[in-house]
Amino acid sequence: MPPLTTKKPRGPWPARLLSALALAASVPVFAADVANPFFNDLGPLMVAGALLAFLLRDRAARMGAIVATVLWGVSGFSPTGKVAAKVVVLGVDGATFDVIDRLDLPNFRALAKDGTRATLTSMEPMFSPLLWTTIASGRPPAEHGIRGFHVASTDCEVARFWDIAEDRGHTVGLYKWLVDYPPREVAGFWVPSWLAPGPETWPAALSYVKELELSKRMRRKQVAARHGTVELVWGLVKAGVRLSTLARAAAWSAEERVLHPKPARANLVMQTMRGRIDRDVFVAQLHARDPELATFTYYATDGLAHLYWDQPEIVEQAYRQADAILGDIRLHLAPDARLIVVSDHGFKAMDGTGLAGQFAPLTERLRARFTAEVGPADVTKVGHKLTVGLADPAGQARAVAWLSALADAAGEPFYRVEDLGGGSIGLTLTDEQITAERLAADSVGGEPIADYVKLTDAYTGTHESRGVFYAVGAGVPAGATLEPVALLDVAPTVLAALGIPASIEMAGAPVVFPEVTPRVADWDGVLLDLTWLGGEDGQNEEALKAIGYIE
Numbered sequence: 001m002p003p004l005t006t007k008k009p010r011g012p013w014p015a016r017l018l019s020a021l022a023l024a025a026s027v028p029v030f031a032a033d034v035a036n037p038f039f040n041d042l043g044p045l046m047v048a049g050a051l052l053a054f055l056l057r058d059r060a061a062r063m064g065a066i067v068a069t070v071l072w073g074v075s076g077f078s079p080t081g082k083v084a085a086k087v088v089v090l091g092v093d094g095a096t097f098d099v100i101d102r103l104d105l106p107n108f109r110a111l112a113k114d115g116t117r118a119t120l121t122s123m124e125p126m127f128s129p130l131l132w133t134t135i136a137s138g139r140p141p142a143e144h145g146i147r148g149f150h151v152a153s154t155d156c157e158v159a160r161f162w163d164i165a166e167d168r169g170h171t172v173g174l175y176k177w178l179v180d181y182p183p184r185e186v187a188g189f190w191v192p193s194w195l196a197p198g199p200e201t202w203p204a205a206l207s208y209v210k211e212l213e214l215s216k217r218m219r220r221k222q223v224a225a226r227h228g229t230v231e232l233v234w235g236l237v238k239a240g241v242r243l244s245t246l247a248r249a250a251a252w253s254a255e256e257r258v259l260h261p262k263p264a265r266a267n268l269v270m271q272t273m274r275g276r277i278d279r280d281v282f283v284a285q286l287h288a289r290d291p292e293l294a295t296f297t298y299y300a301t302d303g304l305a306h307l308y309w310d311q312p313e314i315v316e317q318a319y320r321q322a323d324a325i326l327g328d329i330r331l332h333l334a335p336d337a338r339l340i341v342v343s344d345h346g347f348k349a350m351d352g353t354g355l356a357g358q359f360a361p362l363t364e365r366l367r368a369r370f371t372a373e374v375g376p377a378d379v380t381k382v383g384h385k386l387t388v389g390l391a392d393p394a395g396q397a398r399a400v401a402w403l404s405a406l407a408d409a410a411g412e413p414f415y416r417v418e419d420l421g422g423g424s425i426g427l428t429l430t431d432e433q434i435t436a437e438r439l440a441a442d443s444v445g446g447e448p449i450a451d452y453v454k455l456t457d458a459y460t461g462t463h464e465s466r467g468v469f470y471a472v473g474a475g476v477p478a479g480a481t482l483e484p485v486a487l488l489d490v491a492p493t494v495l496a497a498l499g500i501p502a503s504i505e506m507a508g509a510p511v512v513f514p515e516v517t518p519r520v521a522d523w524d525g526v527l528l529d530l531t532w533l534g535g536e537d538g539q540n541e542e543a544l545k546a547i548g549y550i551e
């Protein structure tokens with residue numbers, strides 16, 4: 001008689017494998033959450049582990065699932081305490097009420113209901129590095145000295161509100177304000193904006209954020225050589241990046257490989273990914289460093305609007321993200337903290353229809369020729385308009401005369417020249433009818449016109465003067481709308497929110513918050529003793545090109 005063979009019962013291995021996978025996911029998430037308490041923002045996923053624990057019959061597998069559930073659940077709680085910040089300034093580059101109100105965004109709506117809003121009137125030349133410097137200093141470009149993009153934070157000749165606040169003993173946290181490179185060592189944090197050519201931050205541990213951004217310019221391999229991928233991701237996690245952001249990055253990586261998405265989709269994902277990383281790191285640093293004054297600036301509302309104003313569904317996603325970030329930041333602020341939201345300019349459809357809309361002026365040949373024949377300058381393009389920013393404003397009259405004399409083949413002035421004063425000159429084309437025939441035949445000051453303008457339909461949106469201003473917090477009237485506010489009013493307003501007087505040199509006045517009197521004669525003395533962290537020379541030219549300021 002053959003020995004009786006009993007069928008072996010189905011082994012516990014599938015159950016144990018599932019349980020091991022749950023543990024393999026939750027242990028590193030738990031460890032990351034110890035380093036960054038905001039890391040696990042996908043807490044509800046613990047339901048999957050609980051379900052597993054309920055379904056698995058094998059004892060060891062069930063234990064594993066329970067442990068995984070507990071680790072995931074515990075790490076899923078994020079700090080809910082309020083931060084110490086007394087004043088937070090949120091910059092939304094290029095934001096306009098035309099889109100905010102059309103979309104009826106919930107957090108912007110709540111901000112208007114709880115606080116005060118107004119149109120913020122921008123100034124020419126409408127070029128962001130210069131405008132954000134005007135906002136921060138309360139001084140016009142002729143005085144602050146930031147006219148082009150070949151500038152560093154050390155070139156700003158006047159004090160900005162964070163310099164003044166710091167001098168008065170307040171701790172500051174700066175996140176991507178324009179013209180803030182190189183950074184300084186502060187009792188808070190300082191992460192420079194997209195113009196920065198190098199990765200320096202304060203504290204240095206935050207530089208992973210900048211390295212990731214610069215990696216396209218420096219090529220991934222070089223970044224990987226400096227810091228391996230694992231170290232880069234771990235550095236980002238420790239700086240504050242959340243699990244949902246990593247999951248989004250992984251999903252994008254798969255989409256990119258499988259679906260080969262169009263450039264517009266890739267651009268949208270990259271810009272909103274940057275928005276997520278920035279929000280994650282800013283909120284974590286608000287908690288970790290607890291500055292009394294903090295700033296955060298969001299740029300996708302400008303970058304995407306230049307390219308896709310004619311595709312509202314893309315621009316809207318940037319505005320929805322700005323709204324989400326606003327909501328997230330408010331969640332962490334004490335009820336009496338003061339939040340000021342500003343844009344540097346508004347946005348509109350590119351003017352001109354048909355032929356007049358299908359061109360872009362070029363910057364490089366004009367810059368080279370101007371520099372050779374008149375003197376050093378930056379030439380920047382925003383929409384159909386060029387801005388010439390002189391290194392030396394004393395050359396203004398000569399520059400205006402030289403630019404006015406540039407004629408086309410028929411002897412007519414090629415540019416309509418607008419003397420903006422203070423080292424800035426605005427240029428538009430006298431004849432905006434650009435056709436392929438004209439591009440082939442016409443000339444500018446004896447050189448081929450094709451070096452000065454090109455046919456393109458890449459840009460559909462451009463800057464306009466009506467930006468946004470909001471304030472909320474202690475002492476701010478709820479539900480009020482003010483008369484238009486000037487850019488020059490913002491710095492005195494931020495200082496007043498901190499209880500610091502403006503200087504007599506500032507032409508604007510605080511809105512919403514009462515003026516602190518008497519004004520001081522001048523704040524610029526606070527710049528004398530500042531020490532800057534070393535950095536690289538130059539600008540992030542790739543970022544300037546991506547936004548369309550130069551080609």
Ligand SMILES: [Zn+2]
Pocket residue numbers: 094128302303306382463
């Ligand atoms: Zn712009």
